[in-house]
Amino acid sequence: MSKNRSLKTEMLFRLVIPLIFFVIVDAVLSYFVTLHYVDQAYDRWLLDSARSLAQEVKVRAGKVVVELPPAALEIFKWDEQDKTYFKIVSTEQETLAGDKGVPEPLAPETDWSRPVYFNDILYDEPVRIVSMLVTLKDTQERVFIHVAETLNKRRAMMTDILLADMIPQLILVLLTGIYLLSGLKRGLQPLHALAQHIAGRSARDLSPIPESHVFLEVRTLTDTINDVLEQLTRAIATQQRFIANAAHQLRTPLAGLKLQAERALREQDIQDMKPALIQIQNCADRMSHLTAQLLVLAQSEPINSGYELHAVDLCKLTRSTCIDWVPKALQRNIEISFDCPETALCVDGDEVLLRELLVNLLENAITYGNNSGNVTVKIDNKPTPRLSVTDDGPGIPEPEMSRVLERFYRIPGSPGNGCGLGLSIVKDIADLHNAHFRLSRADEQGGLRIELVFNKRSDG
Numbered sequence: 001m002s003k004n005r006s007l008k009t010e011m012l013f014r015l016v017i018p019l020i021f022f023v024i025v026d027a028v029l030s031y032f033v034t035l036h037y038v039d040q041a042y043d044r045w046l047l048d049s050a051r052s053l054a055q056e057v058k059v060r061a062g063k064v065v066v067e068l069p070p071a072a073l074e075i076f077k078w079d080e081q082d083k084t085y086f087k088i089v090s091t092e093q094e095t096l097a098g099d100k101g102v103p104e105p106l107a108p109e110t111d112w113s114r115p116v117y118f119n120d121i122l123y124d125e126p127v128r129i130v131s132m133l134v135t136l137k138d139t140q141e142r143v144f145i146h147v148a149e150t151l152n153k154r155r156a157m158m159t160d161i162l163l164a165d166m167i168p169q170l171i172l173v174l175l176t177g178i179y180l181l182s183g184l185k186r187g188l189q190p191l192h193a194l195a196q197h198i199a200g201r202s203a204r205d206l207s208p209i210p211e212s213h214v215f216l217e218v219r220t221l222t223d224t225i226n227d228v229l230e231q232l233t234r235a236i237a238t239q240q241r242f243i244a245n246a247a248h249q250l251r252t253p254l255a256g257l258k259l260q261a262e263r264a265l266r267e268q269d270i271q272d273m274k275p276a277l278i279q280i281q282n283c284a285d286r287m288s289h290l291t292a293q294l295l296v297l298a299q300s301e302p303i304n305s306g307y308e309l310h311a312v313d314l315c316k317l318t319r320s321t322c323i324d325w326v327p328k329a330l331q332r333n334i335e336i337s338f339d340c341p342e343t344a345l346c347v348d349g350d351e352v353l354l355r356e357l358l359v360n361l362l363e364n365a366i367t368y369g370n371n372s373g374n375v376t377v378k379i380d381n382k383p384t385p386r387l388s389v390t391d392d393g394p395g396i397p398e399p400e401m402s403r404v405l406e407r408f409y410r411i412p413g414s415p416g417n418g419c420g421l422g423l424s425i426v427k428d429i430a431d432l433h434n435a436h437f438r439l440s441r442a443d444e445q446g447g448l449r450i451e452l453v454f455n456k457r458s459d460g
Helices: 007-054 070-077 152-199 216-266 270-299 314-330 351-368 422-432
Strands: 057-060 063-066 084-090 094-098 116-122 125-134 143-150 310-313 335-339 346-349 374-380 386-391 436-443 446-453
Touching (some): 007 070, 007 116, 007 152, 310 351, 314 346, 314 351, 314 374
Antiparallel strands (some): 084 143, 116 125, 125 143, 310 346, 436 446
């Protein structure tokens, strides 16, 4: 199909072409039906002419004769449109009257119990011929009468009947095409109105398309567009919220950095500058940490969730990440224990984001766990791949369990200089991998267990 063909043209073709096809089929059928009945009508007249000649065949003194006066012959042959020829033949005397050139049936096994009709050529003109056997008394001689007539009247009647049949049908097709064209224009008008409505919108207008005057068949299209608009609205709102939160969180360390820099510039002695420089370093560390987490958060947003998930060995990834964090744990005399199956355990995921998830879990466990405590990382595969990180710190109070997943929220009095993004990042990455995320107390004394349950791989 041509790329430039319109829906209106396509529908018109699909409706009119079958209609034209049916008219052509009807014309062909009408032609053969008309030919049959026209032949029947004129064949009866042709047979009447042959029978009128049969009445002029007599037997005189045992001899067959034809008594055909000139006036009767003139009447017999008179016709405005066609020429009529005849021939009367005897088995013993050959041609008794008429034109010797009139054709006869060629088949030797011709059944003469009834008249025989056939078409032939006479004097370079197509003719219709009827042949019949005349039975006479007082003689054993057989007499045949052959009457031929040209086809002008038949053709004229065929043309008149076909025109009378076809002209109304062609007019009907024309009127139907005009009606279909106007109907299609009216039917497609809501689509044009919809297109004009969408084209007239501003780039900021993402409200749903109204469906009050939309056909049911078009509503599927408008529903799809409205779904896309809704997703785009949510994505823009998420992006704007992220920008606002990032600006808010970056403003504090930047203000502190500027303040400490001004303080350091006022001091003349290097020893007096040292506290300000330490604060500058702390602000820079906090900004670096915050920027890294904001970038990961932006990467794990639903608007950017078009990742291709591949097979990731969860055991191997977790083991290498734990090894990387051992020095950090040793600074607080915390022991990291790791337990996983001996065989590889693969999940569908993005290795970079899963590593960031593990980094945030281990950082939270080491930061908020007890000094000289333990952090337990465990992986099992029953009934589905499951990752848990447990610390023996004070844990999270039950009322705060849901709030700690909010971005930039920190429990009042929490140690460290975090920005409240760690668990939010973990939750977003877990959602991106369709993994179930759960927070709970490690035991009755406290502690925190964070558990992620992954889906089984699609290929088993």
